[in-house]
Amino acid sequence: MAVSEFELIKRYFYQSARAFGVNMGIGDDCALLSVPDNKVLAVSMDTLVGGIHFPRNADPELIAERALRVNLSDLAAMGAEPLWFTLGLTMPKVDEQWLEGFSKGLLSVADEYNIALVGGDTTRGPLAITIQVHGAVEQDYAFMRGNARLGDVVFVTGQLGNAAAALSVIRQELNVGKSAFSYFMSHYYRPEPRLKDAKLLRGLTHCAIDISDGLLADLGHICEESGVGAKIDIERVPVSAALNKVAEAEQIADWALGGGDDYQLCFTVPQENLAKVEQLIENGKLRATAVGEIVKGSGVACLLEGEPYEPKRRGYSHFDPT
Amino acid sequence: MAVSEFELIKRYFYQSARAFGVNMGIGDDCALLSVPDNKVLAVSMDTLVGGIHFPRNADPELIAERALRVNLSDLAAMGAEPLWFTLGLTMPKVDEQWLEGFSKGLLSVADEYNIALVGGDTTRGPLAITIQVHGAVEQDYAFMRGNARLGDVVFVTGQLGNAAAALSVIRQELNVGKSAFSYFMSHYYRPEPRLKDAKLLRGLTHCAIDISDGLLADLGHICEESGVGAKIDIERVPVSAALNKVAEAEQIADWALGGGDDYQLCFTVPQENLAKVEQLIENGKLRATAVGEIVKGSGVACLLEGEPYEPKRRGYSHFDPT
Numbered sequence: 214m215a216v217s218e219f220e221l222i223k224r225y226f227y228q229s230a231r232a233f234g235v236n237m238g239i240g241d242d243c244a245l246l247s248v249p250d251n252k253v254l255a256v257s258m259d260t261l262v263g264g265i266h267f268p269r270n271a272d273p274e275l276i277a278e279r280a281l282r283v284n285l286s287d288l289a290a291m292g293a294e295p296l297w298f299t300l301g302l303t304m305p306k307v308d309e310q311w312l313e314g315f316s317k318g319l320l321s322v323a324d325e326y327n328i329a330l331v332g333g334d335t336t337r338g339p340l341a342i343t344i345q346v347h348g349a350v351e352q353d354y355a356f357m358r359g360n361a362r363l364g365d366v367v368f369v370t371g372q373l374g375n376a377a378a379a380l381s382v383i384r385q386e387l388n389v390g391k392s393a394f395s396y397f398m399s400h401y402y403r404p405e406p407r408l409k410d411a412k413l414l415r416g417l418t419h420c421a422i423d424i425s426d427g428l429l430a431d432l433g434h435i436c437e438e439s440g441v442g443a444k445i446d447i448e449r450v451p452v453s454a455a456l457n458k459v460a461e462a463e464q465i466a467d468w469a470l471g472g473g474d475d476y477q478l479c480f481t482v483p484q485e486n487l488a489k490v491e492q493l494i495e496n497g498k499l500r501a502t503a504v505g506e507i508v509k510g511s512g513v514a515c516l517l518e519g520e521p522y523e524p525k526r527r528g529y530s531h532f533d534p535t
Numbered sequence: 536m537a538v539s540e541f542e543l544i545k546r547y548f549y550q551s552a553r554a555f556g557v558n559m560g561i562g563d564d565c566a567l568l569s570v571p572d573n574k575v576l577a578v579s580m581d582t583l584v585g586g587i588h589f590p591r592n593a594d595p596e597l598i599a600e601r602a603l604r605v606n607l608s609d610l611a612a613m614g615a616e617p618l619w620f621t622l623g624l625t626m627p628k629v630d631e632q633w634l635e636g637f638s639k640g641l642l643s644v645a646d647e648y649n650i651a652l653v654g655g656d657t658t659r660g661p662l663a664i665t666i667q668v669h670g671a672v673e674q675d676y677a678f679m680r681g682n683a684r685l686g687d688v689v690f691v692t693g694q695l696g697n698a699a700a701a702l703s704v705i706r707q708e709l710n711v712g713k714s715a716f717s718y719f720m721s722h723y724y725r726p727e728p729r730l731k732d733a734k735l736l737r738g739l740t741h742c743a744i745d746i747s748d749g750l751l752a753d754l755g756h757i758c759e760e761s762g763v764g765a766k767i768d769i770e771r772v773p774v775s776a777a778l779n780k781v782a783e784a785e786q787i788a789d790w791a792l793g794g795g796d797d798y799q800l801c802f803t804v805p806q807e808n809l810a811k812v813e814q815l816i817e818n819g820k821l822r823a824t825a826v827g828e829i830v831k832g833s834g835v836a837c838l839l840e841g842e843p844y845e846p847k848r849r850g851y852s853h854f855d856p857t
Contacts, residue, residue, distance in 0.1 A: 242743075
């Protein structure tokens with residue numbers, strides 16, 4: 214049976230809840246959307262390709278979860294609250310079982326983070342997912358990569374390296390027990406966009422990035438855009454107990470510094486806001502760790518117990534020959 | 536040489552002109568955009584897949600032109616003025632010659648229609664292009680599919696069927712001379728989004744759609760959303776002299792009614808605005824033709840010189856088994 218694009222969308226992708234500012238959602242030539250007063254629109258687009266960004270036979274529910282979570286992470290990294298998203302879904306054929314899993318994963322994340330699916334395109338072709346998220350932020354409170362200043366303290370949220378370990382497991386380079394397996398996989402497929410953290414940090418940081426390509430690469434983007442350097446104390450970079458159990462220090466440092474996909478935030482805090490951020494951490498509201506500082510120069514220098522440290526790799530580049 | 540995503544974007548996709556409302560364009564986690572006061576945001580996303588929506592070896596300049604033009608057409612169909620677009624570009628490898636052609640085509644259309652590239656994603660995988668366009672429209676003047684009313688006159692802009700003839704040429708089902716070849720190809724690869732027409736029609740129509748899947752299919756969407764029927768007089772459907780030269784009447788009717796890809800507008804005009812629309816047509820400002828009217832019932836009925844006419848096909852569906 215041929216299923217029309219319209220039927221597909223109606224059957225799998227209609228959300229019942231009416232979202233903020235959606236004057237017209239799916240079903241016309243365009244969605245019509247009202248951005249909240251006194252805020253600017255924040256948009257980000259990501260494409261995930263089957264066989265490149267996720268295994269083609271991966272659970273469609275997890276693929277969908279990851280795709281939307283990764284995009285929401287970009288809104289967190291800008292300090293924006295999520296509002297709407299669009300979905301470009303390309304599939305080799307209409308596989309209703311696959312679609313059921315995919316839409317279940319997608320809409321569960323949409324509900325969790327209160328973001329409405331307002332449009333998109335479904336088409337035939339090699340499996341790929343493009344999502345664009347739309348959020349809103351007050352222009353003066355946006356977290357910009359170019360806003361790091363000398364003397365700022367560099368923080369990261371949560372823990373780093375879990376997703377890189379998951380990739381090693383997926384690639385069968387690493388064998389782990391059942392509970393470690395679940396733990397790492399969950400960090401890879403279900404990264405938590407740091408939207409709550411971003412909200413707490415409103416006015417306390419003006420510079421953040423989400424760690425998708427690895428701490429060194431992403432902090433490097435901050436340094437480049439801000440015209441500064443950064444130094445990182447390796448021993449302060451937070452990693453999980455699970456990670457510490459499955460590998461040696463050098464491998465762990467590589468995952469935590471050079472592995473991407475954790476989608477934690479890296480943000481910089483000016484000295485005058487430091488006490489407030491530390492207070493949030495002490496109160497248990499914010500899970501973040503100071504790992505270094507912004508210095509003169511360019512690029513990111515690593516120190517291990519005060520001595521220069523050269524990491525194995527510096528991050529992921531989408532068009533490396535590998 | 537490995538080229539990073541950042542270098543790719545800088546080298547091929549930076550526009551020099553500063554666009555309206557772009558507080559932050561390419562280069563941060565999100566683009567930050569200001570929607571004009573008293574207008575709503577209109578967004579539409581389309582994916583074009585190599586080997587499905589265009590031949591993989593097609594001229595990259597034409598692929599890019601078509602991709603952006605097709606998306607701009609959705610803004611025209613909503614009565615929205617174009618502001619910004621994002622690009623999700625998936626390529627098997629970095630082919631600099633291909634990219635040069637692609638970015639040339641893309642940015643030439645962007646300049647022509649005054650729309651700024653503000654973000655996106657480049658990634659590795661089977662050739663595919665996802666574009667999302669963003670525009671603005673006053674909510675009360677948006678052209679909605681659900682706004683057709685009994686007695687409205689149905690118009691189409693320009694001429695229909697040229698793009699369908701081009702597809703027949705591409706598929707080698709039709710042989711034409713050199714000048715007809717250029718003419719049809721240009722309609723297929725370089726459809727003109729009817730943004731000027733949409734501007735002229737502000738307040739005169741409240742219901743439009745762009746003809747991407749064929750007049751019958753797309754007018755059918757209007758009927759469904761508006762809870763009405765429509766009747767079309769086949770002999771009034773405007774076709775080009777070039778089309779009349781290369782085929783018989785039945786084939787021409789099939790291309791004009793069932794072939795998509797023309798990206799003309801189909802719009803409905805209430806009786807009280809009819810004189811104004813006819814005036815625009817007479818003055819040569821608007822190129823449009825009345826082809827039928829909105830009636831009670833459902834679906835689109837075709838008449839040929841007053842007699843019922845059953846067309847060969849009713850339009851394109853993205854997941855037909857063909």
